[in-house]
Amino acid sequence: xxxxxxxxxxxxxxxxxxxxxxxxxxxxxxxxxxxxxxxxxxxxxxxxxxxxxxxxxxxxxxxxxxxxxxxxxxxxxxxxxxxxxxxxxxxxxxxxxxxxxxxxxxxxxxxxxxxxxxxxxxxxxxxxxxxxxxxxxxxxxxxxxxxxxxxxxxxxxxxxxxxxxxxxxxxxxxxxxxxxxxxxxxxxxxxxxxxxxxxxxxxxxxxxxxxxxxxxxxxxxxxxxxxxxxxxxxxxxxxxxxxxxxxxxxxxxxxxxxxxxxxxxxxxxxxxxxxxxxxxxxxxxxxxxxxxxx
Amino acid sequence: xxxxxxxxxxxxxxxxxxxxxxxxxxxxxxxxxxxxxxxxxxxxxxxxxxxxxxxxxxxxxxxxxxxxxxxxxxxxxxxxxxxxxxxxxxxxxxxxxxxxxxxxxxxxxxxxxxxxxxxxxxxxxxxxxxxxxxxxxxxxxxxxxxxxxxxxxxxxxxxxxxxxxxxxxxxxxxxxxxxxxxxxxxxxxxxxxxxxxxxxxxxxxxxxxxxxxxxxxxxxxxxxxxxxxxxxxxxxxxxxxxxxxxxxxxxxxxxxxxxxxxxxxxxxxx
Numbered sequence: 001x002x003x004x005x006x007x008x009x010x011x012x013x014x015x016x017x018x019x020x021x022x023x024x025x026x027x028x029x030x031x032x033x034x035x036x037x038x039x040x041x042x043x044x045x046x047x048x049x050x051x052x053x054x055x056x057x058x059x060x061x062x063x064x065x066x067x068x069x070x071x072x073x074x075x076x077x078x079x080x081x082x083x084x085x086x087x088x089x090x091x092x093x094x095x096x097x098x099x100x101x102x103x104x105x106x107x108x109x110x111x112x113x114x115x116x117x118x119x120x121x122x123x124x125x126x127x128x129x130x131x132x133x134x135x136x137x138x139x140x141x142x143x144x145x146x147x148x149x150x151x152x153x154x155x156x157x158x159x160x161x162x163x164x165x166x167x168x169x170x171x172x173x174x175x176x177x178x179x180x181x182x183x184x185x186x187x188x189x190x191x192x193x194x195x196x197x198x199x200x201x202x203x204x205x206x207x208x209x210x211x212x213x214x215x216x217x218x219x220x221x222x223x224x225x226x227x228x229x230x231x232x233x234x235x236x237x238x239x240x241x242x243x244x245x246x247x248x249x250x251x252x253x254x255x256x257x258x259x260x261x262x263x264x265x266x267x268x269x270x271x272x273x274x275x276x277x278x279x280x281x282x283x284x285x286x287x288x289x290x291x292x293x294x
Numbered sequence: 295x296x297x298x299x300x301x302x303x304x305x306x307x308x309x310x311x312x313x314x315x316x317x318x319x320x321x322x323x324x325x326x327x328x329x330x331x332x333x334x335x336x337x338x339x340x341x342x343x344x345x346x347x348x349x350x351x352x353x354x355x356x357x358x359x360x361x362x363x364x365x366x367x368x369x370x371x372x373x374x375x376x377x378x379x380x381x382x383x384x385x386x387x388x389x390x391x392x393x394x395x396x397x398x399x400x401x402x403x404x405x406x407x408x409x410x411x412x413x414x415x416x417x418x419x420x421x422x423x424x425x426x427x428x429x430x431x432x433x434x435x436x437x438x439x440x441x442x443x444x445x446x447x448x449x450x451x452x453x454x455x456x457x458x459x460x461x462x463x464x465x466x467x468x469x470x471x472x473x474x475x476x477x478x479x480x481x482x483x484x485x486x487x488x489x490x491x492x493x494x495x496x497x498x499x500x501x502x503x504x505x506x507x508x509x510x511x512x513x514x515x516x517x518x519x520x521x522x523x524x525x526x527x528x529x530x531x532x533x534x535x536x537x538x539x540x541x542x543x544x545x546x547x548x549x550x551x552x553x554x555x556x557x558x559x560x561x562x563x564x
Contacts, residue, residue, distance in 0.1 A: 055520050084521045090468055091514040096440035096460050108523030136440065138467045156522065 004067070005031045005160050005192040006052055006082075011061035013044075013051050021047040023216045024061070029160075029192060031066075036207030036224070037196040040238035044216040045196035046087065049162050052194070053082040066159070080109060083158030087165040089145035093137035098129065098148055101137065105156040123155035127181060143174025147181065154185075160192040161185070163206075167199045179205050200228075201242045204264040212237045228264060244269050296497070297481070300474045312435045317361030319436035323540045324445035330547035331433045337551040338425040344414070346558045347421040353550055354428045361436050371435075372428040380423035387419065388412035439463050453526075461515070469508060476500050 006029040013022040021044045029035050037045050050056045051063060054070030063070045065078045083105075086092045095101040102120040111119070124130045127147040132140070140148060146166070153161070166182070167175050179202065185191065195206040203210070203224065210227045212220040220233045227233055228241050240246065245262045248269065252259045259276065263269035313320065319327065338350055358368045388408045389399075395407025434442070443460045480496060516524075 050517065050521075053521055055517060079521060079523055082521075084518075086514065086518050086521075088514070090465075091511065092518045094461055094464050094515050094519065096443050096463060100440070104519075104524075105522035108525065134438075134440070137464065152522065 003030060005029050005033070005065065006194070007062075007064040007067075008052070009062045009064075011051060011058045011063060013047060013056055013058045021216050022051065022058070025213075025216075025218050027211055027218065027221070029194060031159075032190050032192055033209060034186070034193040034207045035195070036203050036210040037194065037213060038198060038200075038203065038210055038227075038237060038239060039213035040198065043213040043237075045213055046164050048213065049084055049164055049194070049196055052160075052162065053084055054078050080156060081159045082162055083153035083156055083160070084162040085150050085153050085164065085166065087168055089142075089149040090137075092149040092152060093140075093145060096136055097133065098124075098135050098137060098140070099133035101148070101152050102155050105152055109156060119155045119157065120151075123151040126154055126185070127151045128177075141174075142169055143171065143177060146170060146174065146178060150178075150181070158191075160194060162194045162196075164196050165199070166195065166206075167197065167202045175202075182206065198239060200239055201244075204242065214238075224264065225261070229262065248272070297474065297477050300470055300477070312361070312363055313438045315362045317363070317436065319357060319361040319432070321539060322543050323534065323536055324437050324441045325449055326536065326540045326544045327433055327437060328442070328445050328449065330544060331429045333547055333551045334429045335426050337554055338422050338429070340555060341558050342418070342562070343558055344418055344421060346554050347418070347425055349554055351421070351425050351428065354425065354432055358428075358432050358435075361432070363432070363435060368428075368432070368435075372424060372431050375427050376420060376424055379427075380420045384416040384419045387416040391415050465508075465511070465515075468511075469504065472507065473500070473504055476503070 006027065008025055008027040011022055011025045011027075012020070014020050025048065027048075037048060039045055047056065051058055052065070052070075054063065054065070057071060065081055068078060070078045093101050095104060099120065102123055103116050106116040106119045107113075121130070124133065127150050129144065129147055129151060132144070132148075137145065137148065163182075166178060170178060182193075183205065186193065193206065195203070197203060197206070207224055210220075210222065210224050211218055212227060212233055214237050219236055220227060220230070228245060234241060241249070241262075242264050244266065245264055248259055248262050251257070257276065259272065261268075261272075263272045322330075334350060334354065338347060341347060341350070355365070355368070359365060389406045389412065391409050391412030393409035393411035396410050396413075398405050398407050400406070437445075443456060443463070446456045446459065477500070480500070
């Protein structure tokens with residue numbers, strides 16, 4: 001039991017107007033795992049994330065974070081463990097300057113001033129926004145705002161990083177920067193990642209295992225590859241496989257080629273291409289050319 | 295019309311370029327500025343003669359010049375709000391103040407007398423509003439807003455007031471942007487000119503939508519604050535010691551206000 005970062009058992013959540021946002025959701029996320037929550041708009045993804053943090057109290061069922069029930073007293077510990085980066089950075093950045101915003105979390109944790117300063121400085125450095133301390137948030141670009149929102153959460157050093165649609169509204173360059181930032185975070189720390197998104201092209205970079213949510217119910221769960229390969233699940237969740245996967249699928253069907261495992265990102269696609277489509281002699285001569293260079 | 299108003303509003307509120315120039319007021323600690331400008335505004339409310347108000351206005355204009363703010367810019371910026379706020383209240387004053395009428399105006403068979411007393415009161419009121427607005431604008435122009443908020447916290451303003459001011463400043467631009475986009479979206483679909491009545495209806499709908507959006511955003515912002523451990527109290531920033539210049543400025547502005555007030559009461563009393 002102790003090996004899970006998050007456990008949800010039969011969780012049902014209804015909004016005050018009676019709308020059932022989550023119905024009997026079961027989910028468990030191991031420590032250090034990278035999990036994606038996918039599903040169409042209005043599936044309950046964002047609600048699920050907030051319930052995970054203990055801010056929304058479930059109508060039924062229990063939520064545990066590192067073995068502790070989130071409804072128990074001493075909730076602040078759980079909030080500290082689960083850092084949520086909201087979809088709209090304008091919801092998250094509410095202070096007159098970026099520095100105050102980044103300090104907000106750690107100082108609420110009751111840390112000594114020096115520690116607050118150190119953590120905030122580190123968090124800003126991590127996201128590449130050091131030097132922006134005195135900037136008012138409304139002067140930041142969308143990409144910068146997103147990274148700033150991430151810094152406000154990183155400064156609290158959460159053990160679980162929860163991202164709600166992290167790539168929404170970003171231009172390709174900002175998107176790329178955010179993805180490499182998240183990857184560097186992953187290699188730096190022993191953090192658990194939970195990412196809610198319907199950006200399927202981004203998902204392979206962010207998750208190994210996926211939970212599929214639709215109309216408040218968990219309809220499937222499994223390794224990314226398995227979920228993406230099942231057209232039944234993907235249809236049900238209003239999703240499509242990544243564009244590169246679709247290309248390979250179509251190509252294989254048209255030409256009657258069988259592809260062992262469909263690629264989900266460019267790296268996989270390139271190795272698949274060189275494996276099946278390059279003539280043997282060509283491959284050999286390239287290897288030889290490479291050798292002669294050495 | 296509404297679109298240009300919003301654009302203008304953004305420009306007016308959104309000026310931070312003077313807060314970093316090296317004038318007199320930019321060097322004064324925000325706490326001292328807050329105190330001094332409060333004193334100016336309170337004096338402007340307390341005095342009853344046009345002369346005293348002109349003296350106070352002269353002080354403010356001198357300060358703005360000393361803070362490297364172009365005179366024309368400052369005058370335009372401070373008077374732009376006058377017709378909106380003061381005009382509505384000051385306009386009827388000449389007609390409704392009792393006294394001997396200087397001349398009479400007739401509309402539609404109804405004759406109304408304009409009294410000298412009334413004109414004086416209207417002028418006094420307009421000047422007073424101008425003085426107060428000019429003080430506030432000068433304060434905001436020469437101080438970074440974040441420093442102002444910090445000064446409020448340091449001076450032990452109520453927590454709720456400080457947080458509300460900070461959040462209002464942070465989100466006002468967002469809502470103006472949102473309103474602007476809504477108007478653009480509306481205008482892009484308005485081919486022929488709308489009837490006045492229809493137009494009012496559309497704008498009322500927009501205001502309502504904006505209100506709901508603001509409410510929903512408020513909820514989300516609060517949630518995001520709670521996630522980061524907000525418990526109703528925000529820590530205040532570090533304190534910095536006041537310099538001799540700060541003390542001098544505070545004393546000079548206090549003395550100026552006291553001089554204006556006592557001159558007036560002595561004169562009125564005498």
